[in-house]
Amino acid sequence: MGRNLVIVESPAKAKTIEKFLGSDFTVTSSYGHVRDLLSDEISVDIENNFNPRYEVSPDKKKLIKELQKLAAESETVWLATDEDREGEAISWHLAESLGLDINETKRIVFHEITKPAILKAIQNPRKIDINLVNAQQARRVLDRLVGYELSPVLWKKVRPSLSAGRVQSVAVKLIVEREREIMAFEAESSFKPRGHFKVSGGKVIAELNTKLGDKNETRDFLNSCINAGFKISDIQVKPAKKSPAPPFTTSTLQQEASRKLGYSVSKTMMLAQKLYEAGHITYMRTDSVNLSQLAIDAAQNEITSQFGANYSNPRQYTTKAQGAQEAHEAIRPTYFQNHSIGEGRDESRLYELIWKRTVASQMADAKLENTNIKIDISTSKHQFVATGQQIKFDGFLKLYIESNDDDEENAESGEMLLPNLTLGQELQLDFVESRERFTRPAPRYTEASLVRKLEELGIGRPSTYAPTISTIQKRSYVTKETRPGTDRKYVLLVLKGGNITEKESTEVFGAEKNKLFPSDVGMLVNDFLDENFSGVMDYHFTAKVEEEFDHIAEGKLDWQNMLSGFYKPFHENVEQTTKEAKRVNQNRDLGIDPKTQLPVSARFGKYGPYVQLGESDTEEKPKYAKLRPGQLIESITLDEALELFKLPRTIGEFEGKPVLADVGRFGPYVKHNNKFVSIPKDEDPYEIELSKAIELIEAKRVAEANKFIKEFEHEGKKIEILNGRWGPYIKRGKENFKIPKGTKAEELDLEQTLELINNAPAKAKKGRARK
DNA sequence: CAGTGAGCGAGCTTCCGCTTGACTT
Numbered sequence: 001m002g003r004n005l006v007i008v009e010s011p012a013k014a015k016t017i018e019k020f021l022g023s024d025f026t027v028t029s030s031y032g033h034v035r036d037l038l039s040d041e042i043s044v045d046i047e048n049n050f051n052p053r054y055e056v057s058p059d060k061k062k063l064i065k066e067l068q069k070l071a072a073e074s075e076t077v078w079l080a081t082d083e084d085r086e087g088e089a090i091s092w093h094l095a096e097s098l099g100l101d102i103n104e105t106k107r108i109v110f111h112e113i114t115k116p117a118i119l120k121a122i123q124n125p126r127k128i129d130i131n132l133v134n135a136q137q138a139r140r141v142l143d144r145l146v147g148y149e150l151s152p153v154l155w156k157k158v159r160p161s162l163s164a165g166r167v168q169s170v171a172v173k174l175i176v177e178r179e180r181e182i183m184a185f186e187a188e189s190s191f192k193p194r195g196h197f198k199v200s201g202g203k204v205i206a207e208l209n210t211k212l213g214d215k216n217e218t219r220d221f222l223n224s225c226i227n228a229g230f231k232i233s234d235i236q237v238k239p240a241k242k243s244p245a246p247p248f249t250t251s252t253l254q255q256e257a258s259r260k261l262g263y264s265v266s267k268t269m270m271l272a273q274k275l276y277e278a279g280h281i282t283y284m285r286t287d288s289v290n291l292s293q294l295a296i297d298a299a300q301n302e303i304t305s306q307f308g309a310n311y312s313n314p315r316q317y318t319t320k321a322q323g324a325q326e327a328h329e330a331i332r333p334t335y336f337q338n339h340s341i342g343e344g345r346d347e348s349r350l351y352e353l354i355w356k357r358t359v360a361s362q363m364a365d366a367k368l369e370n371t372n373i374k375i376d377i378s379t380s381k382h383q384f385v386a387t388g389q390q391i392k393f394d395g396f397l398k399l400y401i402e403s404n405d406d407d408e409e410n411a412e413s414g415e416m417l418l419p420n421l422t423l424g425q426e427l428q429l430d431f432v433e434s435r436e437r438f439t440r441p442a443p444r445y446t447e448a449s450l451v452r453k454l455e456e457l458g459i460g461r462p463s464t465y466a467p468t469i470s471t472i473q474k475r476s477y478v479t480k481e482t483r484p485g486t487d488r489k490y491v492l493l494v495l496k497g498g499n500i501t502e503k504e505s506t507e508v509f510g511a512e513k514n515k516l517f518p519s520d521v522g523m524l525v526n527d528f529l530d531e532n533f534s535g536v537m538d539y540h541f542t543a544k545v546e547e548e549f550d551h552i553a554e555g556k557l558d559w560q561n562m563l564s565g566f567y568k569p570f571h572e573n574v575e576q577t578t579k580e581a582k583r584v585n586q587n588r589d590l591g592i593d594p595k596t597q598l599p600v601s602a603r604f605g606k607y608g609p610y611v612q613l614g615e616s617d618t619e620e621k622p623k624y625a626k627l628r629p630g631q632l633i634e635s636i637t638l639d640e641a642l643e644l645f646k647l648p649r650t651i652g653e654f655e656g657k658p659v660l661a662d663v664g665r666f667g668p669y670v671k672h673n674n675k676f677v678s679i680p681k682d683e684d685p686y687e688i689e690l691s692k693a694i695e696l697i698e699a700k701r702v703a704e705a706n707k708f709i710k711e712f713e714h715e716g717k718k719i720e721i722l723n724g725r726w727g728p729y730i731k732r733g734k735e736n737f738k739i740p741k742g743t744k745a746e747e748l749d750l751e752q753t754l755e756l757i758n759n760a761p762a763k764a765k766k767g768r769a770r771k
Numbered sequence: 772c773a774g775t776g777a778g779c780g781a782g783c784t785t786c787c788g789c790t791t792g793a794c795t796t
Contacts, residue, residue: 463787624775
């Protein structure tokens with residue numbers, strides 16, 4: 001036992017640091033925060049100057065006991081939590097719950113886990129900065145007040161179990177507002193002719209320098225090209241350079257992994273955590289682009305030996321992100337000589353991405369040469385223009401190209417290499433093609449682009465991006481979906497050999513892959529909050545309170561005063577809204593059903609969104625139908641609603657009982673004699689015929705018959721051995737148990753079966769199953 | 772597990788930021 005106890009936040013970090021310090025030092029970790037407000041109540045004494053009531057978190061009780069013991073055995077305790085607001089607070093909570101003397105306890109900080117940095121930190125201890133701690137308390141209490149006062153308003157006015165908060169509600173708002181923009185968007189079409197010219201030694205493709213409004217205008221232009229002459233009237237050659245992107249932060253890593261590897265935000269974090277724990281990369285929750293000198297030197301070595309000294313350009317980047325706290329380094333490889341490492345394909349691919357990005361960030365700029373040419377048309381005032389790009393020196397491009405959210409678009413207008421051309425040169429036209437193009441609305445958010453937007457607004461922290469995205473999906477405010485697009489006609493005009501041809505084709509537009517869509521609840525809750533709590537819902541709310549937290553940290557503002565200033569008007573607003581606001585109810589009239597002459601409306605009910613045919617206060621009971629996934633009360637049309645009433649559909653009779661087709665929670669199904677059979681994807685519940693339905697019913701019967709293997713009686717309970725989707729399993733009442741691979745299910749006797757049941761891993765209990 | 776949509780009432784829900792494991796269909 002060393003005489004010094006050092007406490008950091010992460011156990012992986014503790015392990016590394018222990019190696020740097022002598023045997024006099026024991027390094028251990030707090031596993032993040034150790035105390036918090038109680039979770040089942042506000043836990044803030046509002047009347048009494050917002051005094052927070054903290055307790056050791058339930059899952060930290062054991063840990064605190066161990067730390068108390070270690071602290072008692074040590075001469076000096078060094079609190080080495082992160083150097084930011086939260087880290088300072090963790091140190092303070094540790095001191096409080098370990099009963100440490102604030103004046104005796106040494107507080108040390110470092111931004112990088114390198115030996116010199118740690119040794120330097122040990123030589124420069126300070127005391128806990130109570131102002132910084134207070135800034136964290138203000139942050140914590142404000143979030144609690146907002147979350148725990150707003151959520152109950154939603155329970156009363158919308159429906160139970162919903163939630164609201166400073167971060168999640170704004171995240172939902174971004175998605176709802178984007179969806180509305182897309183709904184309101186009307187695509188405009190235009191034509192931009194492209195001339196293809198033949199030149200010796202290659203060809204030139206040039207675009208008209210203006211858009212043409214419609215087909216006729218385009219036709220007129222193409223006509224004018226038939227007997228026109230084309231001459232190069234301008235050539236501009238300009239050098240240009242491209243610089244590498246800075247090393248990864250949490251947010252940029254999530255974005256690039258999403259674009260380049262197709263990983264979800266949570267998958268990226270899970271893989272990064274593994275790489276971190278294995279010691280392959282530095283800490284993965286960071287907002288800093290900073291690299292340690294050690295890393296910069298190592299990268300330089302690597303680049304020089306692999307590509308040559310002219311490819312090296314050591315640089316230090318500075319953070320642009322709002323509210324960045326920079327307690328860590330950027331995310332980088334720990335050992336640059338490992339070009340590829342990690343368990344499994346997913347991990348290695350993420351590692352390689354990090355390696356390349358980091359190394360590229362220390363490489364030379366790429367040197368480019370852009371050539372812009374203009375082509376006069378003798379019969380038109382317009383010109384054709386083309387841009388060529390040549391790479392003179394590839395620099396960092398040798399290793400890494402940052403991707404872009406709309407790569408599609410870039411690919412289309414991609415820059416190319418131009419052949420040698422001279423000013424005044426006459427060009428011979430091969431053909432001109434002009435395809436109708438449509439404007440596009442702003443794209444829906446992906447998980448990663450939402451993270452980028454939140455970071456830009458200074459909302460949320462690296463450790464919360466992934467959880468926030470999962471919260472708003474768990475509350476069903478938002479869903480991540482892949483949806484097919486719709487067909488759209490476009491016109492293609494081509495001038496070739498003096499003839500103009502016109503062709504109409506169809507393209508698919510609006511197809512979406514893994515994009516975030518708001519739900520009806522998401523939209524209702526958002527509108528309710530936005531209307532009644534505009535302050536908190538303001539995109540700049542976080543930035544404003546962050547400014548005040550900074551003042552608290554600088555000792556210029558009292559944290560409890562700050563809270564009081566915020567809370568008074570906020571709480572009044574909560575009270576007033578609770579008293580006065582109407583229950584949120586959506587009821588949108590869609591029109592009259594031409595068949596029955598009854599009104600059709602879309603509504604938000606107890607069980608979610610639905611459409612209604614007829615009125616509830618009339619003699620005839622109205623007909624109801626649930627909305628399908630992807631349909632919104634706000635945008636469903638009369639025709640779509642009428643379609644929904646067509647189900648459930650009676651398609652005939654089988655064995656004297658009716659056969660129904662409908663769509664349920666798990667997709668389309670056929671119901672017969674109280675039994676449900678799923679309708680496979682290639683069949684349509686609106687169209688399916690009786691013969692096919694009977695086929696499905698009979699197939700299911702065969703599967704059922706094969707399901708049963710054997711059964712036992714034990715202590716009055718039936719134990720069955722059945723064939724399931726993943727092979728044979730044991731069923732006792734509502735519990736299912738696994739049968740190990742290699743065991744023949746048919747040969748199991750009661751004794752063996754009971755043993756399997758008793759040895760099954762206990763659910764949600766400590767430890768793993770015994771062998 | 773595939774339903775429901777009148778109304779009432781009991782009991783429950785909820786935040787953001789730090790950290791890792793323990794979950795299994």
